[in-house]
Structure formats: C-alpha cells, structure tokens
Amino acid sequence: MSVRSASALPEAAAAPERAGGRRALAARRRRLMVNGLRLLVLVVWIGSWELTTRIGLVDKFFFGMPSGIVQRLWTWITEGTALGPLWEQVLVTMEETVLGFLVGSVLGIILGIALGRNRLLADVLSPYIKAANSIPRVVLGALFAISLGLDLKSKVATASILVFFVVFFNAFQGVREVDRNLVANARILGADGRRLTTEVIIPSALSWIAASLHISFGLALVGAVVGELFGATEGVGELIYNAKNNFDANGVFAGMALLAVVALVAESLITALESRLIKWRPNPVTDVAI
Amino acid sequence: MAPAIQLRRVTKRFLTPKGGVYTAIRDLSLQVAPGEFCALVGPTGSGKSTTLALISGLEPPSEGEVEVFGKPVTGVGHNIGYVFQADAVFPWKSVLDNVAAGPRYRGASKREARERAQDWISRVGLAGFEDRYPHQLSGGMRKRVALAQTLINSPEVLLMDEPFSALDVQTRTLMENELLQLWAASSASVVFVTHDLEEAIALADRVYVLTAGPATVKGNYVVDLPRPRNVAEIRFQPRFDEIYQEIWSDLRDEVLVSYERQKRIGAA
Ligand SMILES: Nc1ncnc2c1ncn2[C@@H]1O[C@H](COP(=O)(O)OP(=O)(O)OP(=O)(O)O)[C@@H](O)[C@H]1O
Ligand SMILES: [Mg+2]
Numbered sequence: 001m002s003v004r005s006a007s008a009l010p011e012a013a014a015a016p017e018r019a020g021g022r023r024a025l026a027a028r029r030r031r032l033m034v035n036g037l038r039l040l041v042l043v044v045w046i047g048s049w050e051l052t053t054r055i056g057l058v059d060k061f062f063f064g065m066p067s068g069i070v071q072r073l074w075t076w077i078t079e080g081t082a083l084g085p086l087w088e089q090v091l092v093t094m095e096e097t098v099l100g101f102l103v104g105s106v107l108g109i110i111l112g113i114a115l116g117r118n119r120l121l122a123d124v125l126s127p128y129i130k131a132a133n134s135i136p137r138v139v140l141g142a143l144f145a146i147s148l149g150l151d152l153k154s155k156v157a158t159a160s161i162l163v164f165f166v167v168f169f170n171a172f173q174g175v176r177e178v179d180r181n182l183v184a185n186a187r188i189l190g191a192d193g194r195r196l197t198t199e200v201i202i203p204s205a206l207s208w209i210a211a212s213l214h215i216s217f218g219l220a221l222v223g224a225v226v227g228e229l230f231g232a233t234e235g236v237g238e239l240i241y242n243a244k245n246n247f248d249a250n251g252v253f254a255g256m257a258l259l260a261v262v263a264l265v266a267e268s269l270i271t272a273l274e275s276r277l278i279k280w281r282p283n284p285v286t287d288v289a290i
Numbered sequence: 291m292a293p294a295i296q297l298r299r300v301t302k303r304f305l306t307p308k309g310g311v312y313t314a315i316r317d318l319s320l321q322v323a324p325g326e327f328c329a330l331v332g333p334t335g336s337g338k339s340t341t342l343a344l345i346s347g348l349e350p351p352s353e354g355e356v357e358v359f360g361k362p363v364t365g366v367g368h369n370i371g372y373v374f375q376a377d378a379v380f381p382w383k384s385v386l387d388n389v390a391a392g393p394r395y396r397g398a399s400k401r402e403a404r405e406r407a408q409d410w411i412s413r414v415g416l417a418g419f420e421d422r423y424p425h426q427l428s429g430g431m432r433k434r435v436a437l438a439q440t441l442i443n444s445p446e447v448l449l450m451d452e453p454f455s456a457l458d459v460q461t462r463t464l465m466e467n468e469l470l471q472l473w474a475a476s477s478a479s480v481v482f483v484t485h486d487l488e489e490a491i492a493l494a495d496r497v498y499v500l501t502a503g504p505a506t507v508k509g510n511y512v513v514d515l516p517r518p519r520n521v522a523e524i525r526f527q528p529r530f531d532e533i534y535q536e537i538w539s540d541l542r543d544e545v546l547v548s549y550e551r552q553k554r555i556g557a558a
Binding site: 179181182184185186187188189190191192195199200203204206278280281 | 346348366368370371372374376377378379380381382383391392395396423424425439440443
C-alpha cells in the first residue's frame with residue numbers, strides 16, 4: 001500500500017498504482033546502477049593489477065598476477081593441491097572454523113550471562129578477564145600447537161579462544177543493559193529468578209550476542225588459519241604457508257580468495273541465523289511499506 | 291479491618307549519580323481502604339511513581355513503614371498488579387504471549403494461559419492483533435496490552451501509573467469506563483496516578499494531592515459522586531465542579547511551586 005505517499009501527495013492518491021510503479025522502477029534503476037558501478041570498480045582494479053604486472057611496472061614475483069591466480073586456482077581444482085584435493089583443504093578449514101566458533105560462542109554466552117547475573121563472580125573474575133583480554137591471543141595458537149598437537153584440536157582451540165572473548169563481552173554487556181522496566185514488570189507478573197533469566201535477560205541480551213556473532217565468525221576463521229600457520233598437515237592456511245615457502249605469490253592470493261569465499265558464505269548464514277533469533281525486532285527488510 | 295495499603299511516615303532517598311542524596315518522598319502517610327479507588331495527583335517529578343514503587347515492593351523505603359493488607363512489604367507480592375508509566379511490555383513476545391505471561395509465571399499451563407489471554411485481549415479491544423509484536427502496535431495499543439497483562443492476574447492491589455495518558459480522548463473515556471466496570475466487579479484496591487485532575491475525580495473515591503517534590507500529602511479529598519459512574523457524563527454534574535474547584539486550589543499552588551523551581555534550574 002502506498003498509504004504514506006498517498007496522504008502526502010494529492011495527485012498520487014488519484015493514481016496510486018502508477019505512483020507505486022514509478023517508484024519501483026526508480027528503485028530498480030538505482031539497483032542496476034549500483035551493481036554496474038560495483039562491476040566497474042572490480043574491472044578497473046583487476047585490470048590495472050593485471051596490466052601493471054604484465055608490463056613489468058609491478059613485480060609479479062612479489063605481487064602475483066590475476067591471471068596467474070586464476071590459473072593456480074584452476075590447477076588446484078582440476079589437479080588437486082600438493083596436500084591433496086582442494087575441497088578437502090577447504091573442508092578441513094571450515095570444520096575447524098565452525099567447531100571453534102561453536103565452542104567459543106557457547107562458552108562465551110554461558111559465562112557472559114553467568115557473570116552478568118552474578119555481581120560477586122563478576123567482581124572477583126574481572127581483573128583476570130581483562131588481563132586475558134589484553135594479551136594478543138593469537139599467540140596462544142603457538143602454545144596450542146605444542147600442547148594439543150598438529151591436528152584439529154589446536155586449531156579449534158585457537159579459533160574458540162578468539163571467539164570466546166568477543167561473545168563473552170557482548171553477552172555480559174547485554175545482560176547488564178537489560179531494561180530495568182522489563183525486569184520490574186516480569187517480577188510483578190510473578191517471574192522467579194530462573195524465569196527472569198530465561199524470559200527477560202537472555203532474550204534482551206540476544207540482540208547484543210547476535211551482533212557479536214558476525215565479528216566472531218570472522219575471528220574463528222582467523223583463528224583456524226593462524227592455527228594452521230603454526231603447524232598443520234592440511235587446510236587452506238597450510239596451503240598458504242606452503243605457497244609462501246615456495247615464493248609463490250599467486251598461491252598465497254589464491255588461498256586468500258578461497259578464504260574470502262568461505263567468509264562470505266558464512267556471513268550470509270549468520271545473517272539468516274540472526275533474523276531467526278530476533279524476529280521480534282523491527283526489520284527493515286521484511287517490514288517494507290511499499 | 292486492616293487497610294489494603296498503608297504508608298506511615300515514609301521517606302525515600304535516592305543516591306544521585308554525582309554521589310549526592312536526593313529525597314524524593316518525605317514523611318508521606320496515606321491509606322487505601324480495601325476495595326477503594328484512590329487517585330494520586332501532583333506536579334511532575336513530585337514522587338508519584340516512586341510512591342507506587344514502594345507499595346509494589348520493587349523499592350524499599352528509606353524510612354517509615356509500608357504495609358499491604360496489614361503485612362509489611364518486604365518484596366514483590368503476588369497479589370499486586372502494576373501498570374508502569376513507561377512501556378514495559380516484552381518486545382520479543384507477541385501480544386498473546388505478553389498477556390499470557392502472568393498466568394504462565396504463576397503456574398498455569400500454556401493452554402490455559404493462552405485461553406485466558408485471548409479473553410483479555412478481546413476485552414481490551416485488541417482481538418485480531420494476537421500475533422503482532424509490540425513494535426508493530428501503536429503506543430495506545432501497547433498500553434492496552436499492558437493493561438490486559440496486569441488485569442489478567444486479578445490483582446488485589448492495582449497500581450496504575452498514568453495508564454491512559456497516551457490515548458486519544460474517545461478511547462480514553464472508553465477505557466476509563468471499562469476500568470471502572472472491571473474494578474466494580476473485582477474487589478481490588480486501586481492507586482491510580484494521573485496528572486489529570488478531571489480524570490482523578492471522575493474515577494476515584496478519594497484523591498490524594500501530593501506536594502511538589504519531595505512529596506508529602508498536601509491533602510486528601512473524598513469524592514462523593516454516585517456510582518456506577520459514566521466518565522463521559524459525570525463531568526457535567528454540579529458536584530463535580532465543586533470538588534474540582536476545591537482540589538484545584540491546592541494542586542495549583544504545588545504545580546506553581548514545581549514550575550518555578552524547574553524554571554530556576556533551567557535558567558541556572
Ligand atoms: N532511581 C532513582 N535515582 C535517583 N533519583 C530518582 C530515581 N527515581 C526517581 N528519582 C527522582 O525522584 C523524583 C520523583 O520521581 P517520580 O518518578 O516519582 O516522579 P513522578 O511524580 O512520577 O513524576 P511524573 O509525573 O513526571 O511521572 C524525581 O525528581 C526523580 O528525579
Ligand atoms: Mg511518574
């Protein structure tokens with residue numbers, strides 16, 4: 001319905017369909033233009049990269065070359081990598097990332113809510129958490145490589161520790177920022193402590209937690225790849241590491257491209273998960289007033 | 291018989307963010323008889339909401355005694371209903387689940403709670419909106435959800451903090467009449483906070499006027515208008531005017547004090 005425009009513009013009220021159609025057309029045209037410009041940016045970027053390396057303005061030994069990267073990806077796909085079939089490497093990294101993400105966020109949510117609900121616990125543990133948060137945690141990957149070995153576990157541990165802190169702080173803050181009116185209302189309506197947690201605290205903290213999941217999935221990927229760099233026998237990180245050892249810039253870029261694809265797929269999954277978790281929130285995508 | 295609500299020389303102080311102490315209520319005493327409908331009027335910031343918070347048990351008094359049905363209030367009681375001044379419906383629950391929340395928390399089965407909620411949703415005129423989330427409702431509709439959410443628990447003590455101030459005049463009159471009917475059918479004791487003296491007189495058996503903050507009782511006035519009342523018509527009775535004049539002369543002084551004070555703070 002074009003209620004808003006109809007009341008604002010008298011002539012639009014006479015022909016609401018036409019006005020709506022015109023607006024839809026304008027929106028479509030804009031979308032087309034944005035996508036066209038995006039493509040242009042890509043073409044200019046890749047084109048100038050290819051051109052400058054081809055004529056030798058930029059050394060392709062250090063910076064790779066788009067056509068070389070595509071070629072490298074193609075050989076990986078068709079002939080497999082030095083470590084085995086490509087899809088296996090991607091799958092291994094995915095597995096480490098997803099497991100690390102799950103472990104880290106579940107622990108983060110549980111501990112964040114527990115500390116948010118318990119003043120004493122929060123006061124006792126806060127200096128340790130702050131200290132742990134201030135060290136660059138990726139170096140723990142080295143420790144895990146020693147203590148947990150070169151297989152899956154050390155990567156999952158590295159990924160989950162990165163995820164944990166982000167989710168933990170958001171869950172903690174989410175609990176602290178709960179609307180006091182809602183808590184008061186729930187208490188008046190008869191909610192006990194447990195109900196207060198499940199019916200008020202967790203739902204209202206969820207929007208904070210959901211916001212942190214975007215960042216933390218990216219961090220899980222970072223953790224998994226860093227874990228692989230510290231020592232592994234398979235995975236995209238190990239592919240990149242090998243390429244680096246062979247001074248194969250194209251291989252490094254090809255590995256990065258793979259990671260970008262993984263991250264983009266994950267991002268869309270998280271967005272879907274988020275809109276499931278907090279469907280009660282005003283949503284600009286589903287609440288369109290056409 | 292013990293009064294339903296009794297406040298004896300109650301004082302409430304708050305710590306301000308700067309570390310100072312702010313006295314919101316000083317030496318306030320009031321009484322509400324069982325089944326009585328009391329209105330609380332006073333200038334803005336005088337401590338009306340704070341008074342309700344004390345009665346509900348959400349806030350403890352700094353000094354003095356608060357009793358409900360003869361027992362000192364030590365926490366949130368199960369027989370209290372409270373319609374908050376600010377929006378307090380749960381944004382992540384649909385209208386149906388919001389209204390069903392009280393019965394659920396009080397141990398009713400999901401099915402029973404929803405059936406009762408359905409009934410109350412119709413009573414407040416929201417039938418057809420059961421599946422909406424609060425952000426999809428108007429402010430007035432959210433207030434009605436809050437009302438149904440409270441009344442479904444049939445509270446013995448009903449605290450209402452400016453429940454109708456967001457409604458248009460027509461809906462407001464309808465809801466006021468509806469409230470009077472529901473109250474007459476129950477035995478609830480009501481404390482109804484409002485800025486609107488006309489509303490206070492039209493609804494209440496007794497009107498308490500609070501002073502500009504820190505609040506204490508400036509006076510209390512019996513409203514001896516006959517019941518059952520029709521809110522839309524009762525305003526035209528000559529007796530209504532007399533009572534209005536009597537209370538307004540007191541209230542006006544306090545409103546002026548409060549207004550002058552705020553102007554001074556604003557200028558400083
Ligand atoms: N938690 C709090 N901490 C500090 N000061 C508070 C707190 N709650 C209320 N106050 C102060 O107490 C005074 C009375 O507040 P209250 O909300 O009871 O006023 P009110 O009479 O309900 O006003 P209104 O009609 O505008 O709703 C105000 O000056 C307010 O700033
Ligand atoms: Mg108030």
